[in-house]
Amino acid sequence: MRIGVVTFPGSLDDGDAARAARIAGAEAVRLWHGDPDLHGVDAVVLPGGFSYGDYLRCGAIARFAPVMESIIDAARGGLPVLGICNGFQVLCEAHLLPGALTRNQHLHFRNRDQWLKVEATNTAWTNGFTPGQEILIPVKNGEGCFVADPATLDKLEAEGRVIARYVRGNPNGSQRDIAGITNEAGNVVGIMPHPEHAVEALTGPSLDGLGFFTSVLRALAGAAAGGQLAGGQQ
Amino acid sequence: MARVVVDVMLKPEILDPQGQAVANALPRLGVTDVSSVRIGRRIEIEFDGEPDLDRAREIADKLLANPVIEDYTIRVESAAEVA
Numbered sequence A: 001m002r003i004g005v006v007t008f009p010g011s012l013d014d015g016d017a018a019r020a021a022r023i024a025g026a027e028a029v030r031l032w033h034g035d036p037d038l039h040g041v042d043a044v045v046l047p048g049g050f051s052y053g054d055y056l057r058c059g060a061i062a063r064f065a066p067v068m069e070s071i072i073d074a075a076r077g078g079l080p081v082l083g084i085c086n087g088f089q090v091l092c093e094a095h096l097l098p099g100a101l102t103r104n105q106h107l108h109f110r111n112r113d114q115w116l117k118v119e120a121t122n123t124a125w126t127n128g129f130t131p132g133q134e135i136l137i138p139v140k141n142g143e144g145c146f147v148a149d150p151a152t153l154d155k156l157e158a159e160g161r162v163i164a165r166y167v168r169g170n171p172n173g174s175q176r177d178i179a180g181i182t183n184e185a186g187n188v189v190g191i192m193p194h195p196e197h198a199v200e201a202l203t204g205p206s207l208d209g210l211g212f213f214t215s216v217l218r219a220l221a222g223a224a225a226g227g228q229l230a231g232g233q234q
Numbered sequence B: 001m002a003r004v005v006v007d008v009m010l011k012p013e014i015l016d017p018q019g020q021a022v023a024n025a026l027p028r029l030g031v032t033d034v035s036s037v038r039i040g041r042r043i044e045i046e047f048d049g050e051p052d053l054d055r056a057r058e059i060a061d062k063l064l065a066n067p068v069i070e071d072y073t074i075r076v077e078s079a080a081e082v083a
Helices: A014-024 A066-076 A086-093 A150-158 A210-224 B017-029 B053-064
Strands: A002-007 A027-032 A043-046 A081-084 A100-102 A110-118 A134-141 A145-147 A162-166 A178-182 A188-191 B002-010 B041-047 B070-076
Touching (some): A002 A014, A014 A027, A014 A210, A043 A066, A043 A086, A066 A081, A086 A100, A086 A188, A110 A178, A145 A178, A162 A188, B002 B053, B041 B053
Parallel strands (some): A002 A043, A043 A081, A081 A188
Antiparallel strands (some): A110 A134, A110 A162
């Protein structure tokens, strides 16, 4: 399986995301922001960082990169896409996910290991977890406060589209402690903390992040065997 | 000069922590009669020819403002203002 990792000008975590994909057992394929060719990848990760300097709004300019036009089309067709941190912001700006990420409520950049509770496990990127499982992965953001209007938040909750919530402390003021969400089909997931930084004992606080990458491989293997993508309709 | 000005503001219901931080600093200047500060962004767009409000609105909708969290107003700047 080939997992593409996009590099925008200002991406920081593309190397770690590619490494996490390899540790999970995938072939990591580097994708360039200016190249609309997805090189036949089976899934895509939009990594963390400060694409285009975070000018205007985080993710607002990256959303118009040539590679994003292809990813937006492919995501609507079912391609699994995971946006981490800045990648989550890009997915919201691209309207593949609802809501927006705004300045942390307390204005401070937060960099710490963060406990999350996994909720929706019927997505392409979370099917390897159990509902209610608590995981520990790093969070590091200045603009990670998830906001949406009350109707959108209610819809996300009613449809079981919150994939993880902050527990033991909300690091950025996100509404309803939301750390990550999925689209209706379950193939597009955005998460503010960084699973790619928690994939081996030497460098991470846990191995919990690996579950996102092994989940998508399992979803793809299921799809290849003729089953529906694990992140398909409920 | 053909200039269109776009003012982008966070929607009233969206928390503006930057504005709050500024408001909280005002008492240190001796200012105690300000109840709220909100911070937005002013964007000036200059066209080669006549100012094109429709094009500017399209740019604002697609890129300059995020309708999930922001509102914007748009106007052509008068020659007197530009000068």
